[in-house]
Amino acid sequence: MNLRFWRGWGVGRRMAVITMLPVALLFTSFVWYSWYAHRAQVAEELAERGRILARALAETSEYNVISGNLSDLRLTINGLVQSDRSIYRVDVVDASGRASVRVVSESATDAQPHYYEAQIRKQVVWINLFSDNGTPHVSASSDSRPPTLTTEVVGWVRVTMSPSNMMAKQTDRFQIELSMAALALAASGILAWVLARSLIVPLREAIGSLRQIRGGNFQVNPPVSTGGEIGELQSSIGEMALALGESKRDLENKVAERTRDLLASRNEALRADADKRKLIQKVNEIIEDERKSIAVEIHDELNASLIAARLEAQAIGLLAAKAPPGAEVTEIRRKSEAITKLALDLYANGRRLVRRLRPEVLDMLGLHGAVEEVVRHYDSTSGCRFDLHSEGDFARLSNELAISAYRIVQEALSNVMKHAGARSAHVSLLLDEGKGVLRIRVVDDGAGFDTASASEGIGIIGMRERAYALHGTIEVRSSPGEGTDVAIALPLNVPAQPSLITPAVPASAS
Amino acid sequence: MNRTLRSIGKDMGANAPALASMLALTLLIAMAAGAVQAANQAAQQTANPSTGQVAQPAASSLATPVAPAAPVAAQQERSDSRGDNRSDNRGETQGFRFQIITGDDSAVTHRIAEDLYKRLVPTFAAFRTELAQKRRMLYIAIGPTALRDALSRRCDCVVISAYTSSQVWRSVTSRQSPSQNQARQRRPSSTAIYAEPAPSDQMRLAALLYGRPVRVGVLLGPDTAFLRPQLHDAAEVQMYSPGEDLNHTLNSMTRAEMLLALPDSDIYNAENVRNILLSTYRRKQGVLGFSSDMVKVGALATTYSEIEDINAQVAEIAAHFVATGELAEPQFPRYFRTIINEGVASSLDLRVTDAARNFARRAPAP
Numbered sequence: 001m002n003l004r005f006w007r008g009w010g011v012g013r014r015m016a017v018i019t020m021l022p023v024a025l026l027f028t029s030f031v032w033y034s035w036y037a038h039r040a041q042v043a044e045e046l047a048e049r050g051r052i053l054a055r056a057l058a059e060t061s062e063y064n065v066i067s068g069n070l071s072d073l074r075l076t077i078n079g080l081v082q083s084d085r086s087i088y089r090v091d092v093v094d095a096s097g098r099a100s101v102r103v104v105s106e107s108a109t110d111a112q113p114h115y116y117e118a119q120i121r122k123q124v125v126w127i128n129l130f131s132d133n134g135t136p137h138v139s140a141s142s143d144s145r146p147p148t149l150t151t152e153v154v155g156w157v158r159v160t161m162s163p164s165n166m167m168a169k170q171t172d173r174f175q176i177e178l179s180m181a182a183l184a185l186a187a188s189g190i191l192a193w194v195l196a197r198s199l200i201v202p203l204r205e206a207i208g209s210l211r212q213i214r215g216g217n218f219q220v221n222p223p224v225s226t227g228g229e230i231g232e233l234q235s236s237i238g239e240m241a242l243a244l245g246e247s248k249r250d251l252e253n254k255v256a257e258r259t260r261d262l263l264a265s266r267n268e269a270l271r272a273d274a275d276k277r278k279l280i281q282k283v284n285e286i287i288e289d290e291r292k293s294i295a296v297e298i299h300d301e302l303n304a305s306l307i308a309a310r311l312e313a314q315a316i317g318l319l320a321a322k323a324p325p326g327a328e329v330t331e332i333r334r335k336s337e338a339i340t341k342l343a344l345d346l347y348a349n350g351r352r353l354v355r356r357l358r359p360e361v362l363d364m365l366g367l368h369g370a371v372e373e374v375v376r377h378y379d380s381t382s383g384c385r386f387d388l389h390s391e392g393d394f395a396r397l398s399n400e401l402a403i404s405a406y407r408i409v410q411e412a413l414s415n416v417m418k419h420a421g422a423r424s425a426h427v428s429l430l431l432d433e434g435k436g437v438l439r440i441r442v443v444d445d446g447a448g449f450d451t452a453s454a455s456e457g458i459g460i461i462g463m464r465e466r467a468y469a470l471h472g473t474i475e476v477r478s479s480p481g482e483g484t485d486v487a488i489a490l491p492l493n494v495p496a497q498p499s500l501i502t503p504a505v506p507a508s509a510s
Numbered sequence: 511m512n513r514t515l516r517s518i519g520k521d522m523g524a525n526a527p528a529l530a531s532m533l534a535l536t537l538l539i540a541m542a543a544g545a546v547q548a549a550n551q552a553a554q555q556t557a558n559p560s561t562g563q564v565a566q567p568a569a570s571s572l573a574t575p576v577a578p579a580a581p582v583a584a585q586q587e588r589s590d591s592r593g594d595n596r597s598d599n600r601g602e603t604q605g606f607r608f609q610i611i612t613g614d615d616s617a618v619t620h621r622i623a624e625d626l627y628k629r630l631v632p633t634f635a636a637f638r639t640e641l642a643q644k645r646r647m648l649y650i651a652i653g654p655t656a657l658r659d660a661l662s663r664r665c666d667c668v669v670i671s672a673y674t675s676s677q678v679w680r681s682v683t684s685r686q687s688p689s690q691n692q693a694r695q696r697r698p699s700s701t702a703i704y705a706e707p708a709p710s711d712q713m714r715l716a717a718l719l720y721g722r723p724v725r726v727g728v729l730l731g732p733d734t735a736f737l738r739p740q741l742h743d744a745a746e747v748q749m750y751s752p753g754e755d756l757n758h759t760l761n762s763m764t765r766a767e768m769l770l771a772l773p774d775s776d777i778y779n780a781e782n783v784r785n786i787l788l789s790t791y792r793r794k795q796g797v798l799g800f801s802s803d804m805v806k807v808g809a810l811a812t813t814y815s816e817i818e819d820i821n822a823q824v825a826e827i828a829a830h831f832v833a834t835g836e837l838a839e840p841q842f843p844r845y846f847r848t849i850i851n852e853g854v855a856s857s858l859d860l861r862v863t864d865a866a867r868n869f870a871r872r873a874p875a876p
Binding site: 063066067068122123124125126127128129130131132133134135136137138139140141142151 | 806
């Protein structure tokens with residue numbers, strides 16, 4: 001048996017047990033003792049009465065037994081026996097043991113198994129009776145009271161008692177006591193119930209209030225319905241709810257404040273971001289413009305001068321051919337040829353420079369053509385196989401977007417050439433007009449790199465910046481030995497300036 | 511001297527235990543001779559009854575010619591002694607002396623003896639100068655034992671018995687009258703003041719209690735039968751012989767309104783007294799007891815005599831004897847008072863009057 005079985009009990013039950021247990025114990029012991037006491041009282045009283053009766057009857061029947069006046073004695077005893085229902089039988093036995101008188105009660109029903117016996121003694125008065133015994137016969141009173149002595153036993157009185165009558169009386173008393181005790185027990189029970197209830201109800205209310213507080217309702221204000229610890233608990237809960245409500249309001253106010261600050265910072269950052277994009281765009285524009293002007297300078301001035309220089313060198317060669325042969329003439333001819341060749345190389349370099357600075361192919365062939373051109377160029381000039389896949393009509397792309405896309409592809413291919421050591425690379429251009437996105441993807445089967453550890457090179461940063469300036473996204477997926485996959489998405493329409501969010505003022509904020 | 515005597519008696523008692531208790535105190539007053547001689551004499555007298563050795567010469571010297579056995583004989587003796595005392599034997603018997611004989615050592619006996627001594631001394635002072643041997647001895651016996659002792663002495667002496675009931679006195683004196691002539695010769699003459707109240711006084715008391723003449727019943731046994739003639743007229747006499755059913759005898763005494771109890775050990779003994787008192791009480795018969803103690807244990811009333819009353823009477827008898835040489839007849843107490851058990855009286859529906867309460871005959875102041 002678990003000795004701590006009561007641990008699972010509620011307060012009410014404990015309270016009831018605490019209140020009722022002593023009362024119940026008291027009740028039990030009281031009832032038990034009362035019953036015992038009544039029984040003992042009957043026994044004692046019967047014994048006492050029996051003894052006294054026997055003694056008294058012995059005293060009174062002395063004369064009748066001695067004088068033999070038994071009918072008188074019978075009358076006396078009969079009167080006594082019939083008047084007292086607790087006497088069952090009275091026997092008077094004479095000295096020879098013969099029953100002289102027997103009176104049995106008419107009303108008593110049961111008898112005790114034993115009887116109370118008293119000797120009938122013959123009483124003798126020792127006074128000076130002027131007998132010839134030596135002492136002077138003085139008729140005046142002697143100083144001492146003459147003793148009354150008993151000499152012989154002339155019979156016995158035996159009283160048999162009947163307990164039923166006395167027992168019935170005691171049982172009545174016991175029943176009254178029992179009912180009073182039961183009443184007290186019931187009253188204690190009610191009291192215990194009331195007490196337990198007075199404890200449970202405020203506790204339940206307190207628990208309910210705590211639950212409400214847990215649920216976020218700090219507006220509970222449990223009434224202080226009782227005193228003592230429970231009343232203190234109730235008032236504490238009220239105070240706690242109040243304090244919690246206040247601290248929550250404080251917190252909310254702080255959060256709102258922070259939120260406002262945060263929004264402001266965000267807006268600022270957004271604004272700075274937009275500025276940055278604009279700046280990058282502007283820088284790119286300027287770079288492109290500068291490149292264009294440099295290309296124009298090279299094309300128009302340098303290349304024209306180089307052509308002129310070739311023409312001049314060719315003219316020298318022609319002149320030398322017409323001049324008499326000699327060593328000098330041969331030397332002149334060879335030099336003019338060298339100059340012509342140099343001029344041609346320079347021209348070719350100049351043209352290559354112009355092409356790099358200003359992809360006019362873009363203007364001429366559009367994005368698709370330009371990309372095709374550059375792919376073909378790389379495919380032809382390196383050991384790596386490049387191929388291009390494109391979908392969509394790129395004609396309507398803006399110049400800016402097209403240049404950026406072109407530069408991105410250029411940079412990506414340049415990276416493949418410089419770092420990947422790939423055997424093949426695949427370029428795809430997809431124009432998703434439904435979503436308004438241009439998707440560029442460059443995949444190679446090269447060495448790859450760890451995107452987490454390796455720092456980005458200038459190439460990727462450049463690509464990222466270009467995509468960023470156009471509000472596009474760039475995604476680089478690569479791992480060592482697995483090749484590299486660069487995916488760029490550029491929105492066709494540059495979104496408008498992002499709206500600045502003004503912080504929402506919380507309703508509760510003051 | 512008193513103390514000396516007692517101490518001798520005690521020494522004797524140590525040697526002879528059978529007689530020691532009988533003679534514890536003896537007072538001997540010797541008025542005539544010197545103190546030392548008197549003391550010796552007293553010692554001799556004390557030793558007499560117990561040892562019997564000294565008694566013989568004393569008896570011979572003090573012998574009287576006649577020792578009567580009965581009161582009737584006592585009268586005869588008295589007339590003789592009168593002649594002895596005053597006229598004829600004047601030279602031989604020149605005076606009287608007295609001795610108080612006691613039978614026990616109780617306080618009551620002491621009181622009686624001391625009081626009696628004071629009363630007797632003046633009477634006998636006149637004979638102080640006479641020789642002890644010449645004076646006639648007067649014994650006063652206190653109680654039955656002392657009476658028996660006194661009567662056993664062989665001397666020319668006189669015994670006054672007090673504090674002994676008539677029944678016992680009679681039985682003692684009759685037993686003391688053996689048939690032998692020798693013994694009869696030496697019998698002292700004796701008289702008695704009976705211990706019990708006079709029946710005539712009791713009768714008067716009964717009438718006073720009831721306020722009218724009453725029918726009084728008397729139970730008489732063999733020893734008290736001698737009273738029958740005396741009571742026959744005044745009371746309903748019922749004879750009782752030992753062995754009869756006393757209750758039956760009492761029941762047959764139906765006409766009596768009162769029972770006059772007289773000392774008789776056959777009837778009124780310790781075992782019977784209560785029964786008699788109860789029986790009579792049940793029949794609404796009052797008992798006139800014969801002592802205060804009896805009234806205290808349940809008798810209705812009695813006349814009784816204090817020690818001083820009896821002693822006064824003894825002194826009167828002694829004085830009369832000394833003066834006249836005549837010994838009075840045995841008699842009932844002359845002086846008495848009355849005691850009534852008021853509780854019993856009221857139970858018997860008696861209204862006790864002051865006349866009954868104060869019924870007395872007082873002794874003259876000494």
